[in-house]
Amino acid sequence: MRTGGRNPASAIRFRNGLRDYKVAMIRKLKVERFKSIVELELELGRMNVFIGANGSGKSSLLEALGVLGAASFGRVDDETLLRRGVRPGVPKLYKTAFPSSQKVPRILFSATPETGATYEANLWNPIDNPDPAWRYMSERLERGTTTIATPGVKGRTLNQEQRIAALQTVTLPPGDPALVLMDELRALRANIAETLRRP
Numbered sequence: 001m002r003t004g005g006r007n008p009a010s011a012i013r014f015r016n017g018l019r020d021y022k023v024a025m026i027r028k029l030k031v032e033r034f035k036s037i038v039e040l041e042l043e044l045g046r047m048n049v050f051i052g053a054n055g056s057g058k059s060s061l062l063e064a065l066g067v068l069g070a071a072s073f074g075r076v077d078d079e080t081l082l083r084r085g086v087r088p089g090v091p092k093l094y095k096t097a098f099p100s101s102q103k104v105p106r107i108l109f110s111a112t113p114e115t116g117a118t119y120e121a122n123l124w125n126p127i128d129n130p131d132p133a134w135r136y137m138s139e140r141l142e143r144g145t146t147t148i149a150t151p152g153v154k155g156r157t158l159n160q161e162q163r164i165a166a167l168q169t170v171t172l173p174p175g176d177p178a179l180v181l182m183d184e185l186r187a188l189r190a191n192i193a194e195t196l197r198r199p
Helices: 058-073 078-083 165-171 177-187 192-197
Strands: 013-016 019-022 026-034 037-043 107-113 117-124 135-143 146-149
Touching (some): 026 058, 037 058, 058 107, 058 165, 058 177, 117 177, 135 165, 135 177, 146 165, 165 177
Antiparallel strands (some): 026 107, 117 135, 135 146
16 A cells, blocks of 8 residues: 555566565554554455544554555654654553553554565654653564564663664565565655645
């Protein structure tokens, strides 16, 4: 799924600088505990239309794509969210208001294109005393059954505001399904402001 930019068709090759570039179309999107979305796993097609009443989650779904794009960039803070068209707000506004069995409410985003690669980020920011950047509680980048990056941060002294999947992609060869997915996610923009201005 693309919200702007290159053609969304999968397996299209075109010249980008000195190399061919393959485009990955997101086929499955998973969102948990984000704004009005408690849990959603959505199968996407070539064209997707979201229809519903005000407050039903259409904009939240588009903003989830923007947050996922920021997470794949390696840092989720106000600047990276604004660059991706996500409306600014305090962490309390990003987390679902619905009751949760989790003691620490986290938000989870995952995307899988038809190539079989998967990127997943589990993010957290304290509600009472928010940090400038969201913390990665876990992150996973896979190509089929091969794990490329999956650092759990529990009990580690790593910088939880910057993750390694974005860095790990530098080691991947051009055209690798995981690299193509991460490039597509980094290019995502929610363009919520433009959507809301339309009559």
